[in-house]
Amino acid sequence: MHASSQQSPVNALFDRKLIETPLDALRRIWGYPDFRGKQADVVQHILAGNDALVLFPTGKGKSLCFQLPAVCVAGVTVVVSPLIALMRDQVEELKALGIEAECLSSQQSEDESRTIRSKLRAGKLKLIYVTPERVVLPGFADLFGNVPISLIAIDECHCVSSWGHNFRKDYLGLGKLKELYPGVPRIALTATADPHTRDDIIRQLRLDDAAVFVDSFDRPNITYHIAERDNARTQLLRFLQRHDGSSGIVYCLSRRKVEETATWLNDHGIKARPYHAGMDPGVKADNQDAFRMEEDLCLVATVAFGMGINKPNVRYVAHLDLPSSVEGYYQETGRAGRxxxxxxxxxxxxMQDIVQRQRMIDEGDATDEIKRIERAKLSALLGICETAGCRRKAILAHFGEAAPARCGNCDTCNNPVETWDGSEASIKALAAVYRTGERFGAAHVIDVLLGKVTERTTKFGHDQLAVFGVGKELSVHAWQSVFRQLLALGFIRVAHDEYGALKLEPSAHGVFKKEVAVILRRDTVDVVRKRERGKPVASAARSGISVEDERLFQLLRAKRLEISKELGVAPYVVFPDTTLIAFATVKPTTEREMLSISGVGATKFARYGEQFMEIIADG
Structure with a gap:
């Protein structure tokens, strides 16, 4: 336990016998037979009164690391969470498990807030969720009265770091919790943090003595596909048609594109709704609720949606625009398959995505140091996009984790990319950038390489240059790929203060002198289209169950939806897909058999068990 000059009432909690052992609580309440990964280590560390930084990928059970200790000792656990929707989701799930939890938010009426505060001070709550904005307000400590705080959890803690991808100023004030509640253990949790971000989290939250728990960032159940843009909407439609009947998210960079894409998808038979920060709050809330409640809805959104999303059966995530960083891409894709x-x-x-992202960095109001960080993060993501090797290996390497050379579950592994010696092509490309004065974007430089007589090539006399027409052996598409890869390799950069002009980097000299061999990936539209093809994917059938069991799964799924509508909760709050699949394959018909299924605790069995066993018996 951390030393402190002040003794908090909570200190005594860890010297007394536990209300319930962690494993007993895990089995009784959550219905899980055992811990996963490093969960047990984290829980024991916290129950001993120590601080922790937990870096687990989405789906590895971060929330359990603070929810379980909360029910094992007296007092209340305070959870700091950035989004009201996230708090509401977790409270809903905890209540379904029979755990007393509430959240305090600006969306509640004064009567609702007063009732929650009364329950808190009466010691009737095990967990209370609050936003970071509330924590930094004067008088926050008065909220609890004499109620002992057993644990403070700071979720999505990467928001405290300017190195991260969702920086929030209100998180900067959370370091004061160490002084406000000396002796109370604190746990900070995130799914995405590179080494720089980890160090910043520890410094900003004053977790100097915290143990760091890192689980593998690998999500082997997620298949990664990254395709060169041809006809984006057609490519997206082809992808979504493979996921008919499933829920998923499509991310777009702009609000306008979100609205237009959602409309277009509905017109083409895909049930979709938009979500972005500029929408009417009521409509936005309705669309988010629809996504939580419905099992076949595509939500088209900006990155304003999804941080900490609890829905476990999101079957796909698609990006129509390039994210800002590997961390952002990893977190957003991690919302699938929890x-x-x-x-x-x-x-x-x-290419336009790269130019747009770099312009957003250059035109932003961040400091030069932050801009440098953002450029480096974008370059790292671009490297993953342009790799000829395994996508998963490249992603994991970014987080400092080694991986096999090929994962067998990404596009470049399933359809290996051909490489070619692009040294001569690179010299031509770089020479064209130089000879045109480093004043033009890729489109014009490619026109020069192809020998196209246009108004601009004629106007600037570029049709008289020695490089005019020297690149006719490659297509426009191929040259676009060359320039993207030269950007990724750091031989050129985009100058947005000069209208997106391409500039040579010092490293380009090594290419000109033939001291550097440039090996490029050969990516054509035909190859991309081949990768996108595939058979429709059903939510349960692809887990390997029989046709007969799939039919039973669908009956169970219908019952779950019926119950969820009656209770006004999301279907996954009743039971997740994994539990329904176990019902369909194991076919439990007694209380003992059903309680042996992962995800069926005592409270859920008492509420729903008989209804599902009836369907299994009749199925």
Whole structure:
């Protein structure tokens, strides 16, 4: 336990016998037979009164690391969470498990807030969720009265770091919790943090003595596909048609594109709704609720949606625009397949995405140091997009984790990419950038390489240059790929203060002198289209169950939806897909058999068990 000059009432909690052992609580309440990964180590560390930084990928059970200790000792656990929707989801799930939990938010009426505060001070709550904005307000400590705090959990803690991808200023004030509640253990949790971000989290939250628990960042159930943009909407439609009847998210960079894409998908038979920060709050809330409640809805959104999303059966995540960083891409794709079932991540990108992202960095109001960080993060993501090797290996390497050379579950592994010696092509490309004065974007430089007589090539006399027409052996498409890869390799950069002009980097000299061999990936539209093809994927059938069991699964799924509508909760709050699949394959018909299924605790069995066993018996 950390030393402190002040003794908090909570200190005594860890010297007394536990209300319930962690494993007993895990089995009784959650219905899980055992811990996963490093969960047990984290829980024991916290129950001993120590601080922790937990870096687990989405789906590895971060929330359990603070929810379980909360029910094992007296007092209340305070959970700091950035989004009201996330708090509401977790409270809903905890109540379904029979755990007393509430959240305090600005969306509640004064009567609702007063009732929650009364329950808190009466010691009737095990967990209370609050936003970071509330924590930094004067008088926050008065909220609890004499109620002992057993644990403070700071979720999505990467928001405290300027190195991270969702920086929030209100998180900067959370370091004061160490002084406000000396002796109370604190746990900070995130799914995405590179080494720089980890160090910043520890410094900002004053977790100097915290143990760091890192689980593998690998999500082997997610298949990664990254495709060169051809016809984005057609590519997206082809992908979504493979996921008919499943829920998923499509991310777009702009609000306008979100609205237009959602409308277009509905017109083409895909049930979709938009979500972005500029929408009417009521409509936005309705669309988010629809996504939580319905099992076949595509939500088209900006990155304003999804941080900490609890829905476990999101079967796909698609990006129509390039994210800002590997961390952002990893977190957003990680919203798929939290239940461990096979899911897909699909991204379309092109040269214009890179130019747009770099312009957003250059025109932003961040400091020069932050801009440098953002450029480095974008370059790292671009490297993953342009790799000829395994996508998963490249992603994991970014987080400092070694991986096999090939994962067998990404596009470049399933359809290996051909490489070619692009040294001569690179020299031509770089020479064209130089000879045109480093004043033009890729489109014009490619026109020069192809020898196209246009108004601009004629106007600037570029049709008289020695490089005019020297690149006719490659197509426009191929040259676009060359320039993207030269950007990824750091031989050129985009100058947005000069209207997106391409500039040579010092490293380009090694290419000109033939001291550096440039090996490029050969990516054509035909190859991309081949990768996108595939058979429709059913939510349960792809887990390997029989046709007969699939039929029973669908009956169970219908019952779950019926119950969820009656209770006004999301279907996954009743039972997740993994539990329904176990019902369909194991076919439990007694209380003992049903309680042996992962995800069936005592409270859920008492509420729903008989209804599902009736369907199993009749099925």
């Amino acid at each position: 239940d461990g079932l096979p899911s897909e991540a699909f991204m379309i990108y092109g």
